[in-house]
Amino acid sequence: MSVHLERTQSLLKELLIEALSSLEDSRISSVSITDVICSRGKYNAQVFIHTDSEDRAMVLKALRKASGILREYVLSNSGWYKCPKLEFVVDESMARVQSLERIFQSIAQENEAEKKA
Numbered sequence: 880m881s882v883h884l885e886r887t888q889s890l891l892k893e894l895l896i897e898a899l900s901s902l903e904d905s906r907i908s909s910v911s912i913t914d915v916i917c918s919r920g921k922y923n924a925q926v927f928i929h930t931d932s933e934d935r936a937m938v939l940k941a942l943r944k945a946s947g948i949l950r951e952y953v954l955s956n957s958g959w960y961k962c963p964k965l966e967f968v969v970d971e972s973m974a975r976v977q978s979l980e981r982i983f984q985s986i987a988q989e990n991e992a993e994k995k996a
Contacts, residue, residue, distance in 0.1 A: 888915045890957060891924060895965075898952035906941040913970045918962055924963035928968035935969050942967040 892915040899907060914927040930938050941950075942965075950962040 884917060884919065888917050888924075890961070891915050891917065891953065894956055895926060895949060898949045901952070902948070904941055904945065904947060906938055907945065910942070912940060913973070921959075921961065921963045926965055926966055926967050928967055929970050931975045933949060939967055939969065949956070949961045 895915065896912055899910060899912070900937055902908075910928050910930045912926060913929050915924055916927075917924045926942075928938075928942070946965045946967075949965060949975070953962045
């Protein structure tokens with residue numbers, strides 16, 4: 880991956896975080912952006928999100944609805960002449976990390992129990 884593309888992705892992530900914080904939609908307030916992956920020509924961008932909300936479909940729908948506002952914010956604050964089309968994807972890696980943490984904790988507890996016995 881080129882350095883230019885990495886910088887673009889990083890800037891886009893920062894701008895989207897700022898834009899989300901400026902929105903007054905309660906459905907989107909609990910959303911955090913974990914990663915952004917742009918296509919080579921900046922035509923498309925996958926925005927990976929994490930939310931604590933149980934109704935992820937509603938959150939994704941609200942984000943898709945707000946994508947025009949988010950794109951306008953990015954254009955006005957980045958100096959770019961075009962903004963990629965935003966595709967929001969729920970990031971499942973956080974759930975996997977939490978699952979692994981629980982497994983490691985249970986293994987540690989079992990090891991402690993064996994040492995005491």
